[in-house]
Amino acid sequence: MTRLTKADLAQMNRDYFQSLALERLVEVTVNLHELAAEQCERLEQNSHNSSRPPSSDNPYTKKPGKKVILAPESSADTDNPTSQELEVPSDESPLPPTAQDNLVGGNEGTDPQAKRTAGKQPGAPGQWRSGLLVSEATIPHFPETCAACNGDLTDDTDLKCYMGYHTLEMEKESSGFRIKCNLHHYYENSCPCGHQTQACPGQGYVSTLEGRKRNLKIQEYTLVGPLLTTLIASLSVRHRMSRPKIREFLIDWANTPLSTGTIDRCIREAGIACTPVVEELVEQLQDAEILHLDETSWYEKGHLRFLWVAISATIAVFHIGSRRKEELLALVTTAFVGWLVSDGYIVYRSHEKRQRCLAHLIRKAIALSGAVNQQAQSMGDWLLRELRRLIQTMAQAGEERSTDAYPTLARLKRACLLAKDAEHTKLKALAREILNDWEAVIAFVKHPGLPPTNNEAERALRHAVISRRISHGTRTTEGSLAYSNLLSVIETCRLRNADPWQYIASVVKQARKGLSVPPIPSVEQVAS
Ligand SMILES: [Zn+2]
DSSP, X not given: OXXXXXXXXXXXXXXXXHHSOHHHHHHHHHHHHHHXXXXXXXXXXXXXXXXXXXXXXXXXXXXXXXXXXOOOSOOOOTTOTTOOXXXXXXXXXXXXXXXXXXXXXXXXXXXXXXXXXXXXXXTOOOOOOSSOOOOSEEEXXXXXXXXXXXXXXXXXXXXXXXXXEEEEEEEEOSSSEEEEEEEEEEEEEEOTTSOEEEOOOOEEXXXXXXXXXXXEEEESSSSBOHHHHHHHHIIIIXXXXXXXXXXXXXXXXXXXXXXHHHHHHHHXXXXXXXXXXXXXXXXXXXXXXXXXXEEEEEEXXXXXXXXXXXXXXXXXXXXXXXXXXXXXXXXXXXXXXXXXXXXXXGGGTTOXXXXXXXHHHHHHHHHHHTOSSHHHHHHHHHHHHHHXXXXXXXXXXXXXXXXXXXXXXXHHHHHHHHHTTXXXXXHXXXXXXXXXXHHHHXXXXXXXXXXXXXXXXXXXXXXXXXXXXXXXXXXXXXXXXXXXXXXXXXXXXXXXXXXXXXXXXXXXXXXXXXXXXXXXXXXXXXXX
């Protein structure tokens, strides 16, 4: 028996069924039942009972912890000179029991392997550097003034080196780059007043996380230099490489073995160091004339979160949090009085000056124009035609002749009014959606210069959406903050045609000294 096609379904209606003799009607019903059952089964397909990819699963019905997350294979900071103990199990807090149950690549239920937490396991042998670091240069650090009496310490007869550590730093060359090992020596000196003063490596912000054994200290006393830290962050965030892959890359191409834990620490350090920069960007964002906003699902420790983006012509800010309105206030405060371009999500609706993204409405109209129902199909076609014509007319007419679009507006409104009481639920919903939000849908006609779609924000999220598919999100609030901070700084620098990496390296350098970070390159600075 052949399956009913869309064309077959389109021919059937109430009149047709009523005209049938009982025997025929049963036949038709059986055919329809078969089709309905098949469709019903298909609707219930997901990654667990079919070959569909996990990314196609509905994020709202997904059980928390079903999907888990980038697992650095060894989190112990064994390559870090600051680390004396090698038996640090993990830098990250352990997952809750629900997530642990399903950890590690789809192992579920009975497998004892599935119970393991990420990172180094208790009792596993430690790893450490096999070869000694050979320094190419020694950098001395002398105390300049006496800590007690502020007198100058110029006399070097009593100078004594009291500590030292190696750093690996990347050096850019005219073509290519290399990684150089430096030895830092710190000296102490005595003052005529009798006081001993020591030069000390700088210390900055300490990022804490509940349940973690060792917190993230941003300080100079560390193995990886600022530019190499930035390279590692760029490989992770921009080039979407996992921590083990970065480790492999550094060994293969730069002959620099670093532990996965050190690599992970570098990524978070670069991200957390950018926090003051992003706070400043959020403040600047409130002065924007036009702001694009969008959000997409994100996973933090396997739990559903949302990645928000707010993007203007020269600033992009990302934020990971819930989907509630409070999170929006982290990006757009009440100080913002410009235009908001967004989709139809309810939390955006309270803003007065708003442009609704027409691309979303067009996609809904396209779906309707392929509907089985005749009325829905023709009305969907009509709505689609008018929406597209509206964008086209405004693109051609320019700022002066926006009145050219008025006839199209009138037709669109008429189509919506005709469809708003239709029987077809989706047609009715789309018509009402347009009518209820009419002013926001057509704002770009009355205010030429406004973009009719939210493509800017959607394009800004694309990179992160691909990352989400590869890494399944972040694991901790600190990881989320570091990731969104780095995205914000990289994307803002790109909007301003500035080099994000040199800038992030300078931020890390200052943050390690505990000094305030340099301002992000402005558009004027880049242009000159
Ligand atoms: Zn003194």
